[in-house]
Amino acid sequence: MSETQSPLLTVAGLKTYFPVRGTPLGAAPRFVRAVDGVDFAIGKGKTLGLVGESGSGKTTAGRTVLRLIAATAGTVTFDNQDVFSLDNKAMRSLRRRMQIIFQDPMSSLNPRMSVANIVAEPLVVHSGLSRRQRKLRVGELLERVGLSAQYMSRYPHEFSGGQKQRIGIARALASKPDFIVCDEPVSALDVSIQAQILNLLSDLQADMGLSYLFIAHNLAVVEHFSDEVAVMYLGRIVEKAARDSLYALPTHPYTQALLSAIPVPDPAAASSRVRLPGETPSPVNPPPGCPFHPRCAYTRSVAATLDKKETVSIVAGGEPARIVARCTREIPRLAPLPDDPSHYHACLLKQG
DSSP: OOTTSOOSEEEEEEEEEEEOTTOOTTSOOOEEEEEEEEEEEEOTTOEEEEEOSTTSSHHHHHHHHTTSSOOSEEEEEETTEEGGGOOHHHHHHHHTTEEEEOSOTTTTSOTTSOHHHHHHHHHHHHTOOOHHHHHHHHHHHHHHTTOOGGGGGOOGGGSOHHHHHHHHHHHHHTTOOSEEEEESTTTTSOHHHHHHHHHHHHHHHHHHOOEEEEEESOHHHHHHHOSEEEEEETTEEEEEEEHHHHHHSOOSHHHHHHHHTSOOSOGGGGGGOOOOOSOOOOTTSOOSSSTTGGGOHHHHHHHHHHHTTOOOOSSTTOOHHHHHHHHHHOOOOOEEETTEEEEEEOOHHHHO
């Protein structure tokens, strides 16, 4: 994104907490910290890839940005409008410009509605077109996403998974949006179909100037599709950079582990995979300090060496005990790399 171009979407300090049910009487309330302080921006016509393990908060962040889920704190600014401060009428008008493509194409389509009614629903709400005009528009949208206009009278169960996702994309395009949250739009599809859907989304972006928040597990897909990539872990962004910079030089240990898991057609490469021990901590009771430190290979190696009373330093001039203490006590902030101000990471070990 150009320094002189203001972003279409800006997210600052976004938090989304869900109360835990069944808290004992008199005990302090507990919360699932699904999104715990997230910042990012997306320029016009650009794509931000949001990646991380299941449970990292990616989908919740995307839905909170659209106000489909209520935010606990933070701000979302869309085209200079404070999304969270808008009343229902203003928000309804803004929703025309902000749409979503869901992960599961089958569950996102009403099985009792025909394709014509599914795709036309945003037009009924936002466009004010007549019935005949809506029918013509639906036919155009179906043709645009690679389906025949003759399919309008059919129902979702009559289509394959890839065709269903095309219907979902047509519905998202109906209101002529500027920004679309793509919530893992290809993860439920066969590999060959994934490529077709990604190419379709890329063509639509080029033709219509769309901006995407592209949520995905598959880092190979994100590399192909995104301009910038943000890596989430336990509700926080731990690394954010331009695509080429992040894939060429990942600095956070979690990002390194994710990238090492990308399959490559080389049997010898399997030995270089970074295996993370344990499970992702609970967002109800996250660990103190850096949320990744219980699984971090660097912190664990220093701690193990300290147990053996040996002297080691993995940061120039650093003292092992101080490093481990910081990781277990301080929550790292996103900070730019000294030699690349556009590449941010949240690792105390690398920041020194």
